[in-house]
Amino acid sequence: MDLSSIEIFLAVASDRSVTKAAKAVGRVPSNVTTRIQQLEEDLGACLFSRDGKKMTLTREGETFLAYANRLMALALEARQAVRPLAPSGTLRVGTMESTAASRLPAALTQFKQMWPDVSLHLTMGASRDLARDVLADALDCALIARPPKTMREEDLDFDAELKALEMETVFVEDLLIVLPSGHPAIKSAADLRVGSLAALEPGCTYRRIAENWARKSSDLPTSELGSYHAILASVAAGNTAGVMPRSVLDLMHWPTAVQTHQLGPVETLLVYRKDDCPNAFSAFHEVLGATKGRDVRLAAN
Amino acid sequence: MDLSSIEIFLAVASDRSVTKAAKAVGRVPSNVTTRIQQLEEDLGACLFSRDGKKMTLTREGETFLAYANRLMALALEARQAVRPLAPSGTLRVGTMESTAASRLPAALTQFKQMWPDVSLHLTMGASRDLARDVLADALDCALIARPPKTMREEDLDFDAELKALEMETVFVEDLLIVLPSGHPAIKSAADLRVGSLAALEPGCTYRRIAENWARKSSDLPTSELGSYHAILASVAAGNTAGVMPRSVLDLMHWPTAVQTHQLGPVETLLVYRKDDCPNAFSAFHEVLGATKGRDVRLAAN
DNA sequence: ATGAAAAATCTCTTTTCCGGAATTAAAGCG
DNA sequence: CGCTTTAATTCCGGAAAAGAGATTTTTCAT
Incomplete structure (x- = not known):
């Protein structure tokens, strides 16, 4: 054992x-x-x-x-x-909206409990921006979505930035298209019976994956919303298809079983600079590692 | 980790x-x-x-x-x-005097606490007798000393009995000759300035190892005593050299640092019949396994 | 029925683990 | 002060276990 x-x-x-x-x-x-x-x-x-x-x-x-x-x-x-010197000071963590909502709360709670002396600065943003901030030392680390292989070749800048950083997969999200209730099942974007795709800001990897998928068989516009709650509300209102990982959808115990379409698995990476590893970061890294692979709904235990 | x-x-x-x-x-x-x-x-x-x-x-x-x-x-x-069926009934365990004194108490306490429904029958005896009792199904298992390789060839009966059983090393004892205070250090039995060797019954493996060692360079008689306390008391009185493992000596926080001579490491085996493994035995086996290798003095934790 | 998806099985490659020999370092002794 | 002894570490080769991929089997959905 x-x-x-x-x-x-x-x-x-x-x-x-x-x-x-x-x-x-x-x-x-x-x-x-x-x-x-x-x-x-x-x-x-x-x-x-x-x-x-x-x-x-x-x-x-x-x-x-x-x-x-x-x-x-x-x-x-x-x-x-057994950590030789207790972490202290500040730790600047960047995260996607979705990760902050679904996977981080448990880890953050545990971290704050273990190391109350560390002041944790949480910044929300899109993967691209976060990666840049880590490179520029505006953040100590960030949780970002890794674009699938096929998309990496279309976006060499981002890929190069990633290569300059240490990275490690900590979660795997199941990215979904969430359809209004009553919408028939879809095989591709061509089957969509809505007016637009609802997603977050342009730098958001999930949004780009969804747009990439949609472009193949339709020319839906994307409507930009500020939060996943807004997206889901908008989907409920009809005429929009939302983009979000399953873990986020699971969180929002939605009244009815919604119709969804899978866009495939997307890795969530923890990225940080190769050189400097402040003490507080190692501690955060460990806590995150222990949370890995556990169910969002079980995290409360 | x-x-x-x-x-x-x-x-x-x-x-x-x-x-x-x-x-x-x-x-x-x-x-x-x-x-x-x-x-x-x-x-x-x-x-x-x-x-x-x-x-x-x-x-x-x-x-x-x-x-x-x-x-x-x-x-x-x-x-x-997760044990599918809770152990119950009786478990008949044979053990050497020394093991019962030094290593078993912690394990037995834990076992009784975990499985109060098992009635544990403890039998004390010499290794040879215990092994026979296990073979004859008078015991479910026993903790016995394995004679060193050189002695096994001299005692083929015992060795054959052992081969018919499952066995597993659970402890390694450091067998000692304990000398009266003031006795000079010794290299071999020839240096002994005592009248006899104090040990337990003839079937006791430790006694046989000690006698074997003594025979090589002297012809000391063995005086048989009923317990390790008796042996140690007899050593303190002078004119006798006692035979016991270090773990037992450690237990009896003896006032002065005693002079000892090492006879070498002796394995303590858990032996049991290949065929039948009553449920209670597996549980005992596990508890014993977890105790393995830990200090006698730390066992109380 | 048939096809898709998921788990189990099998095989092959890679990695890790373990034991023994050689090496190094420290403590004990003359 | 140097020699011997003992213990820890390092190094290396063989063995065992783990992991990845392909294949098979089972089950669920159509």
Whole structure:
């Protein structure tokens, strides 16, 4: 029973899927399968019941889940406790709107609790701007979306900036097109029966991915809104299709099951300058690492 | 940071020695060194200060020690919690006098606490007798001393019995000859200035090892006593050399630093029948495994 | 039925881990 | 003060485990 197996177990438990979990922890599905099997063998108990293609926790799995969370939390605490010099001062973190909403709250809460002496400056913005700010030392680090391979070639500037920084995948988001209720399922942008695409600012990677996708088979305009709440409200009003990751949509316990279309997985990177690693950053980095791959809804524990 | 590294760390921390720790966890010293280095690298902190050839915990090491213990305890608890069917009934455990005194109390306490429904029958005896009782299904398992290689060839019966059982090293004892205060240091049994060797019953492996050693250069008689307390009292009275593992001697916080002579390391094995593993045994086995390699004096935590 | 998707299985490559030999450094002893 | 002993570390080769990709099987949806 090593801690990496437990991390994998947590991912599978929250996604109830080997494939998703594999993405979340940055591994290949076959590997996740075997690690879970090893864990079950080692514990001498069945953790998941494989009914069909869903992986649901068994009774034993549920009880183990509680321990797994405590184990990870304790390991993180141990890490932080032996830090030779306690972090202090300020840490300037840049983040996308979506990450700030869905994945950061748990990590930030834990971080503030562990290191109350660090004053955390949170800046919200689009991936491009954030990356630039990190390069220019206006931020210590940032959480940004990595454009998929195909788009990277169209935007060499951004890619070059990224290459100049250290980067690490911390989350994998499932990017969605959210349709008004009653809208028929779509295969491509051509099937859209709306007047516009609702997204955030132009530098937003999600927006650019969506526009890229839409351009292939339609010429919808994009209407720019200031927040995901605004986007979702606008979708509810009809005549607009919203762009947002699934984690954000999940947060906003929307009354009815909405119709969505997947644009595919998008990695969220933590980027920082190669050279300087202020003490507070390493601590933040560790806390973030421990949050990785866990379900947004379980984060409250 | 995986749990096996933590087990190794705990062993080094309690022995304050790489070599001893390596024996305790059944690994080679070079391996222990590298694992500790990896752990320090991973945590970004120095756990031990190598002043000379002693490994002493640093301040960070001390704080990590507390977490390491909690982590292991939690992992054990998790293991036990997912056990599909709760152990119950009776478990018949055989043990040597010495093990019962020094290493078992911590494990038994923990076990009783976790599985109050199991009634634990403890039988004390000499290794040979215990092994036979396990074979004859008069015991479910036993903790016995494994004679060193050279002696095994002289006692093929015992060796054959052992081969018929599953066995696993759980402790490594440092077997000592304890000398009366004021007795000069010795190189071999020829240097002994006492009238007899004080030991337990004839089937006792420690006694046989000691007699074997003594025979090489003297013809001391053995006087048989009923307990280690009796042996030590007899040594204090003078004119006798006692035989016991260091862990037992350590327990009896003896007023003065006694003169001792090392007979070498002796493995303590957990033996059980290959076929049947009652549920309660697996649980006991796990608890024992978690206690492995930790200092007797730290066990109270 | 049929096709798509997901998990499990299998195989191959890579990495890591472990044990032993050689090396270095410190403590004990004459 | 140097020699011996003992312990930790370093280095290296073989073995074991982990990970990635391809393949198969199962299941769900159409």
